[in-house]
Amino acid sequence: MIITKIDVMQVHKEPTSLIPWRPVLCRIYTDEGIYGDGEAAVAYISGAPAAFGMVKDLAAMLIGLDPLDNEKIWEIMYKRTFWGQNGGPIIFAGMSAIDIALWDIKGKYFDVPVYKLLGGKKRDKLRTYASQLQFGWGEGITPAITPEDYYNNTKKAMAEGYDCVKVDFFTFREDGKQFDEEDRTGLLKPYYVKLVESRVAAVREAAGENVDIIMENHSFLDAQSAIQLGRVVQKYNIFYYEEPNTPNPKTAKYIRESLQMPIASGERIYSRWQYAPYFEDQSIQLIQPDLGNCGGITEGKKICDMAHVYDIGVQAHVCASPLSTAAALHLEAVIPNFVIHEHHVFNLSSWNKRLAVHDYQPVNGEYSIPELPGLGNEISEYAFANSEKVTVK
Known part of the structure; x- marks a missing residue:
């Protein structure tokens, strides 16, 4: 052939x-x-x-x-x-x-499904979180502004069975526009810290004690503002603190040692060679390789296996068409160090769903693995x- x-x-x-x-x-x-x-x-x-x-x-x-x-x-x-x-x-x-x-x-x-070729699935269901609730939770994008918006979006995801949510609390200003880069770096003014904390507190109030919260940062912070915000919000029992600053093993280690919660990163780290320093110094506790930009399934599996050696967990980053979702599901079903699957709010919109033949969606906060030959989607x-x-x- x-x-x-x-x-x-x-x-x-x-x-x-x-x-x-x-x-x-x-x-x-x-x-x-x-x-x-x-x-x-x-x-x-x-x-x-x-x-x-x-x-x-x-x-x-x-x-x-x-x-x-x-x-x-x-x-x-x-x-x-x-x-x-x-x-x-x-x-x-x-x-x-x-x-x-x-x-x-x-x-x-x-x-056979791809997971068979990767060694066979260890699990039939994948715990899944509702991702990027600052954009709302449903068709299209609806910016979350007030603490009530964050509370309501969390409740909406919980009603669908999710027991974990992810939010970037520092995306939208109170006027609905996005923050500028300089707003989120350096030591922050009290106004910004209090605004972020009010939103985190609203999500924790909505979530209760049995729902995890992932705090997304999209690398917009720097080491100083990441630590400043992290120290304020970690009392809300943050599941993990994602992309607190521009990916760098040295600053990641500095942030990790300054906070009492796991650090996650990886959607902008590419290949085994770039991941290795983070593993060697334990500067991140959960990796988020994107199979659509880290080198594919071949490379992604090797990265995850390397992480396993260092007791580092895996959540594949997924923000693309349903094809990428299918690829991530196959890998996450197989690896022993899987933690949770990301279900991005964009996956709920028709303009993304219609790019593939099948529309796989979680049920009660869990994803099943495609069973058709290959990826199981086209x-x-x-x-x-x-x-x-x-x-x-």
């Missing part, structure tokens, strides 16, 4: 109002009629056009190769591109799209019809 052609697509900008949404997808075809789908998970904000170009460049290297040789192909992409070694989000997002599609082909070829006809598409032969 050989690769005969590859379709590379960038979906036309979706109407999320606040955040540009342009998923980058690919479909790899073979001479035996089997095809596989993958995604470069840089769908939001900036970077999608660059990832689209990266997948096209990589695709040209793969025509005529055996798609079952995913380890061989991974090394080709890593070594022969020159920029692959110590690469960043664009090179690794491109590699990820190809790699995920190859695993989809392999599963279909052997007529790019939809809608996505093909509403994309810029290039075919590489």
